[in-house]
Amino acid sequence: MQILANIIPYFISQVENFSRRERISFAYLSIENVLGFSKSDCILKNDFKINKKDIKSLINIVNQLKKNVPIQYIFEETIFYNLKFKLNKSTLIPRNETEELVKWVLQYKFNSLFDIGTGSGCIPISIAKNSNSIISALDISLDALEIAKINAMYHNVKVDFICDDIFSYIPKRKYDIIISNPPYVLKSEKVFMSKHVLDHEPHSALFVDDSNPIIFYERIIKLSSDYLNDNGMLFFEINEKYSGDIIKILSKYNFVDIELKKDINDRDRMIKAVMK
Numbered sequence: 001m002q003i004l005a006n007i008i009p010y011f012i013s014q015v016e017n018f019s020r021r022e023r024i025s026f027a028y029l030s031i032e033n034v035l036g037f038s039k040s041d042c043i044l045k046n047d048f049k050i051n052k053k054d055i056k057s058l059i060n061i062v063n064q065l066k067k068n069v070p071i072q073y074i075f076e077e078t079i080f081y082n083l084k085f086k087l088n089k090s091t092l093i094p095r096n097e098t099e100e101l102v103k104w105v106l107q108y109k110f111n112s113l114f115d116i117g118t119g120s121g122c123i124p125i126s127i128a129k130n131s132n133s134i135i136s137a138l139d140i141s142l143d144a145l146e147i148a149k150i151n152a153m154y155h156n157v158k159v160d161f162i163c164d165d166i167f168s169y170i171p172k173r174k175y176d177i178i179i180s181n182p183p184y185v186l187k188s189e190k191v192f193m194s195k196h197v198l199d200h201e202p203h204s205a206l207f208v209d210d211s212n213p214i215i216f217y218e219r220i221i222k223l224s225s226d227y228l229n230d231n232g233m234l235f236f237e238i239n240e241k242y243s244g245d246i247i248k249i250l251s252k253y254n255f256v257d258i259e260l261k262k263d264i265n266d267r268d269r270m271i272k273a274v275m276k
């Protein structure tokens with residue numbers, strides 16, 4: 001792997017546990033990260049000689065990919081809603097569906113918002129960057145919140161981060177919007193999940209007991225019925241299997257105008273409800 005032109009073939013031949021498209025994309029990302037070269041640089045400077053230190057870094061990336069470490073954890077960053085976010089193993093890697101949830105929220109006018117289970121802070125920070133509102137965000141993980149605070153500082157936005165357990169936390173004020181992407185994957189679904197996720201992402205961010213898959217939704221709906229302003233809105237990312245159960249609880253707590261939204265794969269993955 002002495003010259004730039006060899007890097008893509010090296011990734012393709014070595015990282016067999018990912019698709020060919022992923023291997024090529026990881027190679028370009030690694031070239032950019034380690035050598036600072038863009039895709040077009042790769043064509044223009046294809047005979048560029050790589051120094052020993054950078055070869056070592058590239059080999060190290062390949063070795064981690066072989067162990068199924070997601071590329072976002074290798075570089076400790078990702079892009080969400082066109083913004084760069086720092087990540088580590090205490091934070092979930094933000095998903096595309098969550099970007100769609102943020103896009104949906106930003107269609108409305110609001111003065112205050114509370115994000116429950118904030119992780120890297122991707123939801124409140126991307127909303128703060130694109131709105132003018134008072135924003136709070138809560139997570140049970142102190143390690144995740146440290147990353148979220150770094151991300152808020154990097155993007156120069158003000159978010160009040162709270163470390164607490166949503167099952168005991170009582171908000172100090174009412175909000176126009178409450179939003180959450182809580183843990184919603186059943187423990188029994190682990191067998192169907194890829195090793196990239198299972199071996200590396202925080203299980204406390206993903207999984208719930210099979211005995212009550214919507215435990216977070218029940219708690220957050222109940223809390224929101226007391227802590228949303230009149231006409232305030234509740235937004236959730238959901239497991240499509242439980243949309244019916246979640247709608248039932250929303251109705252029980254007198255939420256109206258309940259709306260399901262599909263993701264780009266045509267699955268019901270988001271829900272919105274209004275508190276009258």
Ligand SMILES: C[S@@+](CC[C@H](N)C(=O)[O-])C[C@H]1O[C@@H](n2cnc3c(N)ncnc32)[C@H](O)[C@@H]1O
Binds near residue numbers: 093118120204205206
């Ligand atoms: C699915 S992740 C969502 C992370 C981020 N909002 C995102 O969309 O990428 C759920 C988050 O809920 C947090 N969490 C889990 N149990 C919690 C609890 N009892 N109280 C508060 N937060 C909790 C986890 O630490 C994790 O960051």
